[in-house]
Amino acid sequence: MEIVQLDSVGSTSSWLASMGDEAPHGLAVMAREQTAGRGQRGNSWEAEPGMNITLSLMLRPQGLHPGRQFVISQAVSLAIVDLLDTLVPGRKVSIKWPNDIYIDDRKVCGILIENSITGLSITRCIVGIGLNVNQLRFLSDAPNPVSVAQLTGEAYDVGALAERMVSGILDRVADALASEENAGELAHEYFGRLWRNEGWWPYHDNNRDVAMEGRIDSVAPTGHITIADRADGKPYVYAFKEITAII
Secondary structure, three states, X not given: OEXXXXXXXXXXXXXXXXXXXXXXXXXXXXXXXXXXXXXXXHOEOOOOOOOOEEEEEEEOOOOOOHHHOHHHHHHHHHHHHHHHHHHOXXXXXXXXXXXXXXXXXXEEEEEEEEEEEEOOEEEEEEEEEEEOOOOOOOOOOOOOEOOHHHHHOOOOOHHHHHHHHHHHHHHHHHHHHHOHHHHHHHHHHHHHOEOOOOOOEEEEEOXXXXXXXXXXXXXXXXXXXXXXXXXXXXXXXXOOOOEEEOO
């Protein structure tokens, strides 16, 4: 495991991608400041310089079929949950589908995974992670950000936490790819840590353009989520951006 430390960069994921085939499995790059950090849906990621983990990690899964790509997202998400469980004991740490990390009902971490596919295999995954650690004020219009320090009142060594996080991710990924049985256990654990995985909750179905009360039924190996609509009792399958949880 190696973490390259940069003072300032546009995007750690773009920097890692620019290395091409020279970037080995397990190489991570972390920046004190990102000037063009990317979040989901094309959003920017707010991070005060030097206060948070802004990092990208190269993964090169051997022989992973594109239809099973979500196992990487599950492994990464659960590794970060593992870390946060040790930092905020007693708090509810969960995964908002597909891979935002929440503490209670507030977002502490965003993950953006970019896959490259050749033939029937994923040749590389660039995992971009923004984890709020020491930042105490958030100025963007993001609805519900939180940092670990806001919850605990403590300051943390960001570099040391990044090393623990990357090590945990690599262990989780290796374990998940070792066998189909391991991948199945991972999927079960992922569902158990899903935010709002029990009961009926408000959503907006972007395909049908309707508000609904929904209940999460399952998440497929492709990452598609099935949510039952309370009004008609039917299950609906959604890809990313096709369903929005109302907070």
